[in-house]
Amino acid sequence: MIMGFDVKAEVKLDATKSAELAAEGCVKGSNKLFELCFGKRMADNIRYAALTAAQTERDLQSVLSGEAEFRDGNIVPVTLPSVGNLLLDAERQQELENLHANLKIAYHELESVPDDEISDREVGSDFFARWRREAKVIGESDLQFIWGKVLAEEIRSPDSISYRTLDVIKNLTKREAEVFHKASGYIFNKHGVVMVEGKTSVTYNDIVVLSECGLVVPGVNGTMATFSDAIFYEGKKGCFTRFEGCVFVLLGEQRISIACSLLTEAGKQLYNIIDRKMMRKEDFVFVAGAMKVQRGDKISVRVLPLVDENRVDVSNLYFAGEV
Template sequence: MEIKDLAGISEPLKRLIEVMAEGFGAVSRPYLIKKNAEAKAYEIRVISEAMAESRKLLGGADYEDGKVKMMGSSETPSPILSLPERAANRSEYQELRKQQNIESVCANAAEELANKSEIPEQKPEPEWINHFFDIAEKISTEDLQYWWGKILAGEITKPGSFSLRTLEILKNLSRQEAENFVELGKYVLSNKNIAFYLDPKEYIFKKDNTIGFSEILDLKDAGLINDSDSLGFFFEAKTSGSTSNLLYSSLILFFEREKDTPEIENQVGVLTKAGTELLKLISVQPDMEYIEFVAQKFKREGMKIAWAPFIREDGENLSIGDKTYIVTEEPA
């Protein structure tokens, strides 16, 4: 599809088509509107073609209710192909699977971009595009295809959002590790410079969830959490009338000083750069009990703490909803 054929398509989707064309060649408009039924039909067609070849290679196979059933040689003829023919069949099937994976990732990206109306003039770097599609063609798990689609959409709307190192880390992430990271995301706070969670022994490990000590170690090994256990996050000493902020999921927390306060420090676990970038991909329901726990950990005499829905950030200005103040016990 050429750009002249893109009348009626939004600018973000046009950019997606440009990126797809640069990444793996000519594309067609249906990639951007593929629904689940269409994707399933495509899957069945690919599998059917593979089954036809398997009857030549392996003596026969059927595909029923999502399962492959091998058939004996007495049930179907099995002419023996030459080694070059078998290699060609295998290569063709692998290329079909790669194409299916790429199309699924791009369809997810299109859904992410469907409600966007504007994009920056800057485009993703060619090196990034090539590296992305080299990885995406091997991603066959549906959940991970969703993440890769969000990454592609995020890089189109804000080039530089995801580094090449982050792509490599995500490439090696298992489905279980991804699920554990999403679970940990329920407790991650951030400001402009750091994303972190408070000492997990004090709250996270006490909750009925899937995150425990071994899962934390796995996420460290995966490159999503800093491997140091002695890091601290602190608010600098502040004067009366000043306010500090923390982002938590879709909320923003305010720490308002009515008196001068000294430096406030808490032991934390810190996400790596890759973990911080991947945090943008997940959306979690705020844990209101955790907000109260955070408030109590940072509370000092002469401080009021509130939360509000975070709408957007425009330069130095924050757009928020109505504030709700948190009642906490005065620190000893």
């Protein structure tokens, strides 16, 4: 049972595929996804019965008026469809398939989320209307993966995705999404992309692409961002900064700065929901070299793997050196 709806009933809706998808699970996130698509009343057997009766009446009138005939158990239009109608039907079918694919990704993202991590607040109807309007025309699988995750994140935590972010993401091309995925391992503290031209896999051209599509702030590549979060490692005081999958520990009393291209709010929100890529190990030395010590002294650098958001694996060094 989902929200009082018997999923074994032979319910037939125009969006049958999406209905079947929503009915696959009964966890809190899936329930919210189902209600977004169909509304609570559509899950009511009484309303279904009333709709069925109304449709039956319409079918009867069509047969009596000669507009359709009852053939082999189906109501079949008497007139042949026009070319325009055929094209419209094909477009609607493609939109339905795209919408189903995007909803499927959102569903699978939500099915593994514990109920206590799903907000009780409802997703705004305007947000879902905007999401659905774009989702039905997004057919590229890589972009569907992002679009499905966007809806799942908004269901998990309403108001976490802004309308401006929707506008940015809906215009992403496959290439732009791939560039952002590559750059995700070079984003420190969810703040900005570090690029060492000619050294790291992220290039100046990549930064230009991300700027043009609205994921990094344009015209400020090389902005010096400073961090000084304290940490103790091997009995010494230092500071640290995070990249995807690892932490750079810098031993010494100094504040550290690093040149980066700052993420826009859309870039930050997208970074929070995508499957991120880790920095190449051979690039650790170049990124460490891009860090600037405030007083100009050399300091020791340790790169450690992250166990989770709050712990590192001190037994395993990715990189050690001086900058």
